[in-house]
Amino acid sequence: MWIDLAITMVKIIFILAITVGFFAPVLTWVERKQSALMQDRVGANRADILGFTALGLFHIISDAVKMFTKEDFIPQGANRALHTLAPIIALVPALLTFAVIPFGGQYTLWGQEVNLVISDLDVGLLFVFAIASLATYGYVVAGWSSNNNWSLLGSMRTASQMISYEVTMGLTIIGVLMVYGSMQLTQIGAAQESFFRWGIFLQPLGFIMFFASAIAENKRVPFDAPEAESELVAGYFTEYSGIKFGMFFMAEFIEMVTIGAIITILFFGAWHIPFLSTATLLSMFDFLGDSFANLAVMLIHVGVFFGKVTFLIFMQMVVRWTLPRFRYDQIMKLGWKILLPLSLANVLITGIVILALN
Amino acid sequence: MAYYVNRNVKMTWWERSYIPAILTGMLITSRHFFKNMFGFVPFFLGKKKEREIFTVYYPEETVQFPIAYRGRPVLALNENNQPNCVACGLCEIACPAYCIDIVPGENSGKQNEMERYPIEFTIDYAVCIFCGFCEEACPEEAIYMSDQYDITMLDRKKMKYNMEQLLVPVSELKDRMEFCRNMYGKWNY
Numbered sequence: 001m002w003i004d005l006a007i008t009m010v011k012i013i014f015i016l017a018i019t020v021g022f023f024a025p026v027l028t029w030v031e032r033k034q035s036a037l038m039q040d041r042v043g044a045n046r047a048d049i050l051g052f053t054a055l056g057l058f059h060i061i062s063d064a065v066k067m068f069t070k071e072d073f074i075p076q077g078a079n080r081a082l083h084t085l086a087p088i089i090a091l092v093p094a095l096l097t098f099a100v101i102p103f104g105g106q107y108t109l110w111g112q113e114v115n116l117v118i119s120d121l122d123v124g125l126l127f128v129f130a131i132a133s134l135a136t137y138g139y140v141v142a143g144w145s146s147n148n149n150w151s152l153l154g155s156m157r158t159a160s161q162m163i164s165y166e167v168t169m170g171l172t173i174i175g176v177l178m179v180y181g182s183m184q185l186t187q188i189g190a191a192q193e194s195f196f197r198w199g200i201f202l203q204p205l206g207f208i209m210f211f212a213s214a215i216a217e218n219k220r221v222p223f224d225a226p227e228a229e230s231e232l233v234a235g236y237f238t239e240y241s242g243i244k245f246g247m248f249f250m251a252e253f254i255e256m257v258t259i260g261a262i263i264t265i266l267f268f269g270a271w272h273i274p275f276l277s278t279a280t281l282l283s284m285f286d287f288l289g290d291s292f293a294n295l296a297v298m299l300i301h302v303g304v305f306f307g308k309v310t311f312l313i314f315m316q317m318v319v320r321w322t323l324p325r326f327r328y329d330q331i332m333k334l335g336w337k338i339l340l341p342l343s344l345a346n347v348l349i350t351g352i353v354i355l356a357l358n
Numbered sequence: 359m360a361y362y363v364n365r366n367v368k369m370t371w372w373e374r375s376y377i378p379a380i381l382t383g384m385l386i387t388s389r390h391f392f393k394n395m396f397g398f399v400p401f402f403l404g405k406k407k408e409r410e411i412f413t414v415y416y417p418e419e420t421v422q423f424p425i426a427y428r429g430r431p432v433l434a435l436n437e438n439n440q441p442n443c444v445a446c447g448l449c450e451i452a453c454p455a456y457c458i459d460i461v462p463g464e465n466s467g468k469q470n471e472m473e474r475y476p477i478e479f480t481i482d483y484a485v486c487i488f489c490g491f492c493e494e495a496c497p498e499e500a501i502y503m504s505d506q507y508d509i510t511m512l513d514r515k516k517m518k519y520n521m522e523q524l525l526v527p528v529s530e531l532k533d534r535m536e537f538c539r540n541m542y543g544k545w546n547y
Contacts, residue, residue, distance in 0.1 A: 042415065
């Protein structure tokens with residue numbers, strides 16, 4: 001029992017370290033540097049320690065110092081309690097979703113069964129969407145409690161956009177559920193061992209729609225009408241400063257990792273390497289002994305999983321720095337008139353094909 | 359001739375889905391990204407040409423300006439280690455910003471010696487507008503616009519340069535001298 005607890009603690013610490021400790025801060029740097037390179041600029045490279053700039057990586061440290069030392073400003077007439085609560089509501093769901101996301105398969109290490117997911121829920125996928133939609137409250141409350149018209153407009157846009165795209169997202173997932181017949185994320189991942197059983201081949205339309213609506217859920221360009229800086233100053237977090245602003249920022253970046261992880265599990269074969277099944281990989285490390293071979297395969301699978309996540313984050317960044325922002329009515333039109341009928345058609349066609357094959 | 363935009367372009371349904379346009383755009387940005395990323399690594403090893411980036415790391419790297427560029431005005435120091443200036447005051451008069459201040463002195467009038475010379479020659483770069491009129495007015499080829507433009511001080515008084523700070527050996531000003539002779543020689547005064 002104690003060993004199970006210890007393993008769970010290690011997994012929780014690993015996930016927190018890799019999201020909050022690695023991805024969230026490094027992505028702030030990646031976003032600056034990647035956008036700079038795409039636009040033929042140099043990018044952030046001025047922060048240095050003893051004349052050593054490390055390609056601008058020290059900007060992360062200076063950002064953190066800046067955010068922690070800035071004045072935490074609450075505007076006059078704002079609801080102090082809700083104003084403080086809002087960034088927490090926005091950040092916590094982004095972290096919580098990682099509880100059910102598997103970052104590797106199941107391995108036997110020294111007689112101990114290790115399942116690389118913190119909590120292997122039967123309704124994992126449903127849990128992800130239930131928790132992720134809670135973040136909407138954070139954004140809505142943030143805009144409402146700031147006593148600022150820009151913020152209120154931003155949060156109204158957030159609410160309508162999130163509701164519109166949540167529908168498409170849910171309906172796209174139904175196609176994946178029909179194909180794999182399970183809501184358990186570990187089982188969906190395990191079902192994609194062979195390359196041509198990956199979700200992107202079985203549900204190509206579903207992947208495109210899921211990707212689009214996931215970016216819309218995360219409120220990034222081209223769907224960034226809620227925080228459109230040229231229209232609404234900064235949208236729902238106009239009145240935030242210091243670490244509270246940083247929490248909104250961190251929520252956005254962690255959500256990018258979440259989106260990457262979910263798309264990896266649903267459409268990109270989770271932790272599997274193309275054309276290389278787990279059994280083959282195990283036999284390749286046979287000379288190490290049973291437990292060490294399992295350990296090696298586990299490390300490779302975790303590496304592959306986060307490699308795929310990194311690739312999907314790169315794709316999100318490319319989309320963010322390529323496409324211009326949609327007008328508000330275009331967002332609504334795309335959500336309700338194009339993506340929703342398409343996702344319904346996707347469900348219908350998937351059903352017909354499954355029925356025909358059986 | 360006015361350029362008319364044809365807004366009634368007939369697009370196929372595939373074009374109207376904007377998927378090819380989106381993919382093309384992403385391809386272009388990705389191409390720039392990878393070109394620059396692999397141009398960046400050799401950049402730190404000393405190979406600079408392989409990147410597409412036009413911006414420069416300013417204080418470490420500087421741009422080579424064309425010879426016609428007007429930077430801060432400097433005084434020419436000739437081969438005899440003396441300023442070309444004869445303290446005639448034409449630049450002082452030509453200066454629209456009144457930033458030049460000359461205190462003239464007279465020599466005894468011996469052979470091979472300038473009759474007049476500047477005792478003090480001050481240019482206040484906080485006032486100077488880099489117009490180049492002083493250079494144009496000078497009959498003795500004594501004042502020239504250099505290619506330096508980054509004169510920044512924490513104290514406004516330090517922006518006043520005296521003669522020692524202004525003098526530059528004439529060998530460094532050869533190109534600009536040539537350029538000025540060609541340019542002002544064509545004009546009919």
